[in-house]
Amino acid sequence: MLTGERSVSQTGIDAVALKPKECDVRMALETPFDTVAIDYEGREYLPDADVLRELADDREVRLTTPVRADGFDPTGDDELWEWIPEGVRRVLVAGHAAYLTESEAGRAVSPRLAAGIERAPDAWVGTEGIERVALAVGGTQYELLSRRTESNLRALRATGYDGEIAVYAPTVLSDDEDEILDAVGAYAARRRPVAKALPEGAETDSNAADRARDVLGAAVRDYALVGSVERVREQVSALKEAGADVIVGYPARGVEEFVE
Structure with missing residues (x-):
């Protein structure tokens, strides 16, 4: 647990991302963030619906949903769309091949993202590997931090793009x-x-x-x-100055580092 000037709340990070394979996602309730994004690590690691409801009673919850996966496919097998509790929002992604079957990985992304955003207009849209498709689909653009993020943000804002942009970043509060x-x-x-x-x-x-x-x-x-809390705060400020609206930190050393 970090407190005072060493705490994650001093970094400017806006939301926490958690992996259900690594921790009880209810630990989000012990962090200072109002928004929690839950990563997808395979169907067997989906949190129970009751857990999602408990979180959604107190936080804005965004569940990552791979639109090519059975159960989450808005153009086909969509049984899990209705399983997701009311009040839980979505992060629509193409889905990492490691968590998809060969058949699922071969499905077209564009029509499924388009159908997904039509059903969930407030969804975030993961951009990794499909940047142009994600931008065309609309919704909050959810990017992975990279060496080009700041320049890409500036370029996008320079074109007049005024949509919301969120950036996902593994975070380590240590130098x-x-x-x-x-x-x-x-x-x-x-x-x-x-x-x-x-x-x-x-x-x-x-x-x-x-x-x-x-x-x-x-x-x-x-x-x-x-880096230090101060150094991370500088990085977060630079991203926001470049055009990011929301910075989502994933506690790479364990959720305990974000607990206050």
């Missing part, structure tokens, strides 16, 4: 390099530019050395919010 790499080194290493730059077979946590450590040291700062 200890080993702690940072243990928390988000592997995550950053999965980003395509980073994977290409890393030596083959390199460690991606605190055991990283030489060139791998240099590459990862830069990458974790491109793809995550890391």
Whole structure:
């Protein structure tokens, strides 16, 4: 638990993202955030409907729903649309291949996102890998933090785009390099530019050395919010100045780091 000047509430982050495979998502009630986004990690890890209702009684809850997955497909098998409790909002995403069957992964994204936003006009729309489609569909654009996020935000706002933009960022409230790499080194290493730059077979946590450590040291700062509370606050401010409306922090070292 962090308090006072070291607490997450001092960073400017607006919402918390939690992974139900990692924690009891009701821990969101112990964080200072009014909005909680629940990631999708497979149907077997969906929180119980009663848990979602409990959260929605006290917070704005956004449940990630992969529109190509059986049960969440607004153009086909949509049984889980009605299962989601009233008051729980959605984050519509194409869905990561790791959580989809081969058949699901082969389904077209565009018509399903369009149908989803028609049924849930207040949904956020995940943009990863489908930026143009997501923008065309509308809704709050939900982006993953990357090295290009600030410049992309400025460019989008310069065109006159005035829709809401939310940015998802793994967050580590520490300036200890080993702690940072243990928390988000592997995550950053999965980003395509980073994977290409890393030596083959390199460690991606605190055991990283030489060139791998240099590459990862830069990458974790491109793809995550890391450092002291003051440093993270500066990063959040820069994103908002560039055009972001909502910053969603994922506590990469565990939800306890966000508890107050």
